[in-house]
Amino acid sequence: MKILPTINCLTHLVLAVSISLGVTFPSAAKQASEVFQQELPQHQQQRLFPQPQTVIWREQHFKFNQNTRFTYNSEEASTVAHYFSDFIQPATGYVPELIDISAQKNTNEVRDNNGDNSNVIEFSLIKSRDKTESYYLKVTDKKIFLRANSEVGLFYGVQTLRQLLPAEIETRMPINKSHWLINGVEINDSPRFNHRGMHLDVSRHFFNVGFVKRYIDWLAFHKMNVFQWHLTDDQGWRIEINSMPELTRTGAYRKQTVVGHTYDYQSLFDNKAHSGFYTQAQIKDVVAYAKARHVEVIPEIDVPGHTSALLAAYPQYSCHQQAVQVVERFGIFENVLCPTEATFAMLTKIYQEVAALFPSKYIHIGGDEVIKKQWLESYFVQQLMQEQNLNSPEEVQSYFIKRVSAIISQLNKTLIGWDEIMEGGIAKDAVIMSWRGTQGGISASKKDHDAIMSPYQFTYLDAYQSRSVDEPKAIHGFLPLKMVYDYEPVPADLPKDSAKHILGVQGALWTEYVKTARHAEYMLFPRLSALAEVMWSKPEQKNWQRYSGGIKALLTRYQYMGLNPSYSAFNATATANIIKQGAQSSNAALLSVSMQSEISSQHIFYRTYLPIFAEQFSEKASEQPLTQWQPYQKAITVNMPTTYQVVTQAPQGGQYFGNTQLTVAPHKALGKKISFVHEPRSGRERILDGVMAYDQYYNVEDFAVFYDEDLDATIDFVEETKISQVVMGVDTGKHRQLHPPKRVEIFGSNDAQQWQSLALLTEADAALNHPVLNMKFRPVNYRYLRVVAQNRKNSADPQIPELPLYIDEIVVY
Structure with missing residues (x-):
């Protein structure tokens, strides 16, 4: 996977996803600023971050234009006023007049040639008991007041003022506008932590x-x-x-x-x-x-x-x-x-x-x-x-x-x-x-x-x-x-x-x-x-x-800043839970698959594939989808091994984001009791949860992890159960190649004392077939199933003093 180049518009992202997924789009891609900007009042589009202590929005606007003047009453305020002037010049082309009012008792007396004291942004250092980094910002239709008891407070007030301006202000290229609207607001703010x-x-x-x-x-x-x-x-x-x-x-x-x-x-x-x-x-x-x-x-x-x-x-x-x-x-x-x-x-x-x-x-x-x-x-x-x-x-x-x-x-x-x-x-x-x-x-x-x-x-x-x-x-x-x-x-x-x-x-x-x-x-x-x-x-x-x-507007601002932000928050996540079956222990349990996005307004679509280890469940090749794209509406009950490919779509339609995959495998051992000779260091519950991790990125929480110990696990089916296949996921195979087991052997028993060997994978077999080890044998009836996977152990690499063995599932058919 290569990192996408500059994502200044969603076109790059759409093309990348469409190529990888074979998605057909109903309409052409739009600029992110067009896709994400909703028809809302300006103050509703502007979710300030980090959130100030108090914010009171006003139904008025300040028109910032080439005649707007900046005033300051101290050397510190002058520094911040000049900083803001330098910041706005590339996009606006304005070179504001900066006026020192430190000698004036009444700052409202600053007037233009026509005697008008409006169209002013006032930077004032004032004495107060507020925290050093506190600031007060008020925007009216006539004037903007920015006050603090320190230069750093004024500086943080300017960062908020930046957010009140349209996102285009962040570009370093000139934009031809007669004026820039700043929403009326009153803010008192200071930080929680130093x-x-x-x-x-x-x-x-x-x-x-x-x-x-x-x-x-x-x-x-x-x-x-x-x-x-x-x-x-x-x-x-x-x-x-x-x-x-x-x-x-x-x-x-x-x-x-x-x-x-x-x-x-x-x-x-x-x-x-x-x-x-x-x-x-x-x-x-x-x-x-x-x-x-x-x-x-x-x-x-x-x-x-x-x-x-x-x-x-x-x-x-x-x-x-x-x-x-x-x-x-x-x-x-x-x-x-x-x-x-x-x-x-x-x-x-x-x-x-x-x-x-x-x-x-x-x-x-x-x-x-x-x-x-x-x-x-x-x-x-x-x-x-x-x-x-x-x-x-x-x-x-x-x-x-x-x-x-x-x-x-x-x-x-x-x-x-x-x-x-x-x-x-x-x-x-x-x-x-x-x-x-x-x-x-x-x-x-x-x-x-x-x-x-x-x-x-x-x-x-x-x-x-x-x-x-x-x-x-x-x-x-x-x-x-x-x-x-x-x-x-x-x-x-x-x-x-x-x-x-x-x-x-x-x-x-x-x-x-x-x-x-x-x-x-x-x-x-x-x-x-x-x-x-x-x-x-x-x-x-x-x-x-x-x-x-406010994330959509924030991402637009980042793009105008020339940044390459991630849209991952729009990607959907698929999760699975076991659905309890009846008393018939020989029946495979079912799974319920749910999908959601961090940004709840997104539309989720999915299609399904046959996993690489489950050819017996369908005549279709695993590379071909079992179903076409369809909208996700509610939790899906799953009764056969299935790979879900999940994407999200912007509310306006057309653009798809992300490529989340989840492979689930309902099988006969789901929810059964399992015991270990050596308990895994972590992730015990991952062995029989029905979720495969071989097509995921690496995350240790997706696996049961054994360090310098073998997997030696016994599953109790409660009664004799017909079995003929065991599938094991042993590493992700996606973003991090882990050590496969040295040897894997499957045993069956009805008393947990006398064991019959059912299948054996040698070191060469395991290395060749990981990340999914698929072991088939003639159908047999046993109450207990024992799986032994040998850790390679004895690391010669000081980087890995204890060799980890990662097991994400033991699937039993």
Whole structure:
């Protein structure tokens, strides 16, 4: 699957889907702005985001034209007025007159040559007890008032004013209009959280300064105030350190990059060198650019793990002191800094230069995913543990982080680390960024440490956005728009004294599988707007119906901004549930398939295919549809293996979106009792739920997962049941190739003691036939069915110390 090129209009999307699905459209494709813009009053089209504290719409309009004047009453207000003037000039061609009224007592006395004091946008800095980032915005038919007690408050007011203008204002091309209408409104607004951040990984794939500046612009537009710059990792060192030039000479370069997912059992590489780093002059330029947009830049320099690029440049700082390479794959690696005095002296030099470049009060040191094997093998570390009374490798990590914290404290900075830094004892004054879930933030806040909530399940925008098989490659997981929007950062049962330590929320864009700017845009938008509302708006102000009702207009604005947003929220999702049958245990249970879209106004269509393993149910080839396109109206009862192909259609008709597939298999084992010799690590319920996952993107939640253990499962049919076929789904085969089982054998029994072998797949058979293993045998009658699938185990790859075996279904006929 390749990422669609610039989607400035739906034509690109329609053509791509029509080619892949063979869809016939009743009408030609239209521009997205035409398709999505409904005939509504202007203020109903403009759902502001993030939602302000109070909004009162007025039935009047301000006409913004070439005669509109800007006034300001302070240096700070002047800065914002000039910023807005610069912003509107490309599209409007207007060059507003800017008037300093700081010496005037009555701002209403500003008049034009005809004595008229209207047609003015007033930028005023006023004294108040409001929060620093608060603002007041009022639009009448005569005048626009924008007031705040700080420059940043005025700046955020301007971001709202941008949204009140038609979406065309975002284009950098001139538009010939005599005037631009701004809807009457009165807004009082301020943010919920002080920390509203977004992260960018430039280590896995390097992004140039121009992209980084655009990224900062996007954060400012969404009223985010923190940019976390992930500058170092195993795959590349991206920041110039003058005292250690080899960091960028060697560490910023890797020979090639893995193609496909890093855990593929048959890894391929692109044979293309990847390199890049930021000079200190470029970093100063970016920091100044961000400051002008009220975005704080927090550097992340990862230690003690994720340091392969550092150790490739300076191997003497590892415990084994052997040469390593900048890593060409993604994941977690054993390379780790050794906790010697030489290492801490080296880190002192690095952090001194970093502190001088970044005025932020924070430095992020990573601290996550540290494999401690090299420490345990090190004589030096064993001696250190005795000297420092350290009883575990986790306490060694705590010792390391505390030493780094002391270095950072001496630089008048505060350490931020991922939640693993709590293991073994937390460093004094450290701020915890809770990424593995919410528990890290909860634990830190209860210990009176500040915390930033960044749980990957809700804030990592490198996950898949829909279940469409046309989604571009992502790391894994499922994070649709509504799931982002519904996230609540402060647990309801967290005591108030602890809740005050939740500083805010942090999103992340990791770039293992995001190589280009257009792909990054696709992953960010519109989910960034949902995350912005999580950060800015209070829970009682959030409303999914209001927010989703404005998505179409928001996507249009993104397009005028030249962005490549995702339309995944319009894709339909199909789900299946078991329908309980009667007492006849020998009958296959039925399934009920339902379809829905996050945006409820969409029209859903589907057609059906025969799955690749179910030829006996139909004479038609599985490549040909069993049914033609038909509208979805209510839940569908399914009595035979079926693949559903699902698309959605815009309300005006014509345009189809997405390509979601769901393969379901009603069979005799649905709802039956199943027992395991080794319980799966997760996903027990996926074994007999009737849903196949081989045609889905990779999501661990679609599978029962066994790590370094065999699948050895026994199904109890309650009474003797005639069986002749077992089908197993063993990996997705779509976006991530997993390890098939080494050997599979099927047994039958009536007493669960004496077992008769019914079918056997060798290693060669399993490797050849996955992702769906289809085993047929002569019809037999048994009460118990036993399935044994051998895990390949004994991994020689440190990337995968425990080999996973993924099973998504055991289908019995």
